[in-house]
Amino acid sequence: MSIEKGKISCQQLLFLFAGFIEGSALLIDFTVGITEHQTWMVILAGLIISTPVILSYAVLAKKFPGMNLVQINDMVYGRFLGKIISIYYIFFFSMTLSFNIRDVGELYITFLMQDTPFIFFLIVFTVTCAYAVIKGIEVLTRISHLILVIGLFAVISTFILLIDQMDFSNFLPFFELPFIKIFQGIHIVSMIPFGETVVFLMIMGCLNKSEHAVKNTFFGLLIGAASLLIVAVRNTAVLGKTQTIWTSASFQAIRLINIGTVLTRMDFLIGIALTILMFFKCSIFLYVMVVAVSQLFGLKTYEPLVLPLAAIEVIIAATVFQSPVDHAMITQNAGIIYSAPLVFVIPPLSLLIAKIRGLPKLERGKET
Amino acid sequence: MIFLLLIYAYIFIINVPGLIKRKEWKELAAFSFLFVIAFALGIMYVLDIPIPSPMKGLQHFFVDILGIEYPK
Numbered sequence: 148m149s150i151e152k153g154k155i156s157c158q159q160l161l162f163l164f165a166g167f168i169e170g171s172a173l174l175i176d177f178t179v180g181i182t183e184h185q186t187w188m189v190i191l192a193g194l195i196i197s198t199p200v201i202l203s204y205a206v207l208a209k210k211f212p213g214m215n216l217v218q219i220n221d222m223v224y225g226r227f228l229g230k231i232i233s234i235y236y237i238f239f240f241s242m243t244l245s246f247n248i249r250d251v252g253e254l255y256i257t258f259l260m261q262d263t264p265f266i267f268f269l270i271v272f273t274v275t276c277a278y279a280v281i282k283g284i285e286v287l288t289r290i291s292h293l294i295l296v297i298g299l300f301a302v303i304s305t306f307i308l309l310i311d312q313m314d315f316s317n318f319l320p321f322f323e324l325p326f327i328k329i330f331q332g333i334h335i336v337s338m339i340p341f342g343e344t345v346v347f348l349m350i351m352g353c354l355n356k357s358e359h360a361v362k363n364t365f366f367g368l369l370i371g372a373a374s375l376l377i378v379a380v381r382n383t384a385v386l387g388k389t390q391t392i393w394t395s396a397s398f399q400a401i402r403l404i405n406i407g408t409v410l411t412r413m414d415f416l417i418g419i420a421l422t423i424l425m426f427f428k429c430s431i432f433l434y435v436m437v438v439a440v441s442q443l444f445g446l447k448t449y450e451p452l453v454l455p456l457a458a459i460e461v462i463i464a465a466t467v468f469q470s471p472v473d474h475a476m477i478t479q480n481a482g483i484i485y486s487a488p489l490v491f492v493i494p495p496l497s498l499l500i501a502k503i504r505g506l507p508k509l510e511r512g513k514e515t
Numbered sequence: 516m517i518f519l520l521l522i523y524a525y526i527f528i529i530n531v532p533g534l535i536k537r538k539e540w541k542e543l544a545a546f547s548f549l550f551v552i553a554f555a556l557g558i559m560y561v562l563d564i565p566i567p568s569p570m571k572g573l574q575h576f577f578v579d580i581l582g583i584e585y586p587k
Contacts, residue, residue, distance in 0.1 A: 242569065266560075270522075331585045444545045451534055451542050454526040455549035462556040466566040480584050481574040 149213055150441050150449050153285035154355040161363040161370075162291035163431070164344065168371020169298035170428030171340035172378050172397060172421065174250065177478055178339075179382065180391050182332035184318055186379040189329060193336030194372045198365070201344055203495045205364040208351030210498065211507055216348040217442040222506060223497045232493060233443055236345075239489050240436040243343060244429060245463040246478065248273055251425050252464065253471050258398050259418050269461045272426070277457040279430040280437060281450055284353055287430055294427045295370070301420035302374045306381045308404045308413070313384035331479065338483040340375055342490035344368070349435040394471055397421075433457060519557050526550065 155163070175186065182189045211219050216236060221229035252268040260268075279287055347364070354360055382396045385403060390396040397417075404413045437456055441449035468474040501507070527550065534543040559566050578584045 238569075327586060440549075441545070444541070446542050446545055447539065448542060451530045451539075451546040452549055454530065455546060455553045458522070458526065458553035459549065459556060462553070462560050462566065463569075465560060467568045467570050477570050477574050481570060481577045484577050484583055485573050 149215060149218065149352055150438055150446065151215075151284055151353050153283050153353055155284060155288045155350070155353050156355055157357070157359040157363045159288040159291055160347075160351070160354060160360060161367040162295050163288055163350070164347065164364055164367025165370035165374075166291050166294040166298060166424070166427050167344060167346075167431055168340050168368065169295065169302070169374045170247075170424040171343070171371075172298070172302065172375060172424065174339050175336070175375055175379055176394075176396050177475055178332045178335045179379075179396050180475065181328050181335070181479065182324060183388065183391055184383045185321070185324055185329065186332065186383060187318075187376055188321075189332035189336050190372065190376050190379055192329075192333045193341055194368070196333060197337045197341035198368065200491055200495060201341060201368055202361055202365060203498055204345060204348050205351065205361040207494055207498045207501070208348060208354070209357045209360050210501055211352070212354075212357055213352050214507075215350075215352040215438065215442060216345075217439050218352070219348070219497060223500050223504075230443065233439065236489055237436060237439050237443065239486050240346065240432060240439060241460065241463065242467075242482075243486075244432040244436060245460050245467055246474070246482075247425060247429050247432060248276075248460060248464040249468065249474065251422060251429070253474070254395065254398070254418065254421065254425075257394050257471070258414065266461070266465055269464050272422075272429070273433075273457045273461050273464075275426060276430045276433050277453050279426075280434045280453050280457075284350060284434060287427070287434065291427070294423060297420055298374060298424050299370075301417055301424075302377050302381075305401050305404065305413070305417060306377055308406060308410065309381060309385050309400060312403055313381075314387065315384055317383050317387035334483050334487075335479060338486055338490060339478075340371070341368070342486065345490050345494065346431060346435040348494065349438055350431070433460070516561050519561050523550075523554050523557065526553075 175190070178189055179186050207219065208214075211222070214222070217229075217233045220232045220236075223229065224232055248269055251272050252265050255263070255268045256265050351357070351360060378397055382390050382400050385400045386393070386396055390399075393399040398414060401417045402412075402414045405411050433453070433456070437449045437452050440456065441452055446452075468477065530546055531543070534546065556566060558564075
C-alpha cells in the first residue's frame with residue numbers, strides 16, 4: 148500500500164521535472180572548474196546520454212502504476228535485496244539533500260549575508276522545506292508552475308541584461324580539453340542535475356493518469372536542460388576563463404549587470420530566485436526521503452518522520468564537508484561514482500527484470 | 516544548547532501526544548528511533564564533538580582503497 152494519498156496530473160509532472168532541474172542551476176559550477184568554456188557542450192552531451200535513462204524511469208513508473216520506488220524494488224528484487232537497494236537509495240537521497248541544503252547556506256554565507264552564522268541558514272531553510280513536505284505532494288505540485296516561471300524569468304532576464312557584456316570568442320577554441328576532463332564533466336552533469344531526477348520514481352506513483360508520463364517527462368527534461376544551457380552560455384560568454392576561479396560563477400556573472408548605472412546589484416533578486424528554486428528542489432528531496440523511509444518501515448503516514456529527518460539533514464549538511472573546496476572535490480569524485488549505479492543501472496535493470504518476469508501482472512495474478 | 520533543547524522539545528511535543536492518542540505504535544517507534552539519532556547528532560554538533568562524514572568515508576573507499584579517481 149502506498150503512503151501518499153495525493154494525486155498529481157501529468158502536466159504537473161512536467162512542471163515538477165523542469166523546476167527540479169532548474170533548481171540545479173547553481174550546481175553546474177561543479178562542472179565549470181573542470182570543463183571551463185566547454186561546459187555548454189558537456190551539458191548537451193549529458194542531456195543526450197541521460198535522456199534514455201530518465202525516460203526509462205517514466206516507463207518503469209507506468210509499468211507499476213500507483214507504486215513508488217521502494218515498492219517496485221521489493222517486487223522486482225524480492226523483500227530482502229529490495230530493502231537493501233531501497234536503503235542505498237535512501238542514503239543517496241539523504242546525502243544529496245544535505246549537499247543541496249549546504250549549497251544554499253554557502254550561497255548566503257559567501258555572497259549575501261557573510262556575518263550570519265552558517266547553521267542559522269541551514270535550520271531556517273530546512274524548516275521551510277519540512278513545512279512544505281508536511282503539506283503534501285499536491286501542494287508542492289500546485290506551486291510547481293510558479294516555480295518554473297520564476298526560474299525561467301531569472302535565467303532569461305539575466306541573459307538579456309548581460310548581452311552587452313558578452314564576448315562569444317570566449318567559447319573558442321573548441322575541443323581543447325583532454326577527453327578525460329570532458330568525460331568527467333559529462334559524468335557530473337548526467338549525475339547531478341539530470342541523474343537526480345531518479346527521485347521522481349518515488350513521485351510518479353501518485354500520477355492520476357500515466358498515459359502521457361513519458362512525453363511530459365521528456366518535455367520537462369528539455370525545459371530544465373535548456374535553462375542550464377542558457378546559464379552555462381551566459382557564464383562563459385560573460386566571464387570567459389575567469390569563471391573557473393569563482394566559488395559561484397553564476398553569481399559573479401549576475402553581479403556584473405549594470406544598465407546605465409540604474410539596474411545594478413541584481414544579485415539579491417537573483418539570490419531570492421535561486422533560493423526559491425533550491426527550496427523547491429530540496430522540498431522534493433525531503434519529501435521523497437521521508438516517504439521512502441516511511442515505506443521501508445511500513446508506516447501508515449509519513450508526517451511524524453518529517454521533523455526528525457529534517458533535523459538529521461541539518462546536522463549532516465553542517466558537518467559533511469569542511470569547506471566549499473572540499474565539497475567540490477568530493478562531489479567531483481566519490482559523489483558521482485557511488486550514485487552512478489542508482490541512476491544508470493538499477494532503474495533500467497528493474498525495467499528489464501520486470502519485462503522478463505512479466506511483472507507486475509504475475510504478482511497481481513498471484514494475489515487474486 | 517538551550518536553543519537546541521527547545522527545538523527538540525518542540526518536535527517531541529507536536530508529534531508524540533498525537534501518535535499516542537491515535538495508538539500509532541509503529542509510527543511512534545520509527546519517530547523515536549529517528550528522534551534519538553537526530554538528538555544525538557544535535558548534541559554532538561553543539562558540543563563540537565567531531566561527527567564522521569559519510570562522504571569522507573566514501574571518498575576514502577573509492578580513492579584510497581579501490582583507486583578509482585578522476586585525474587586532477
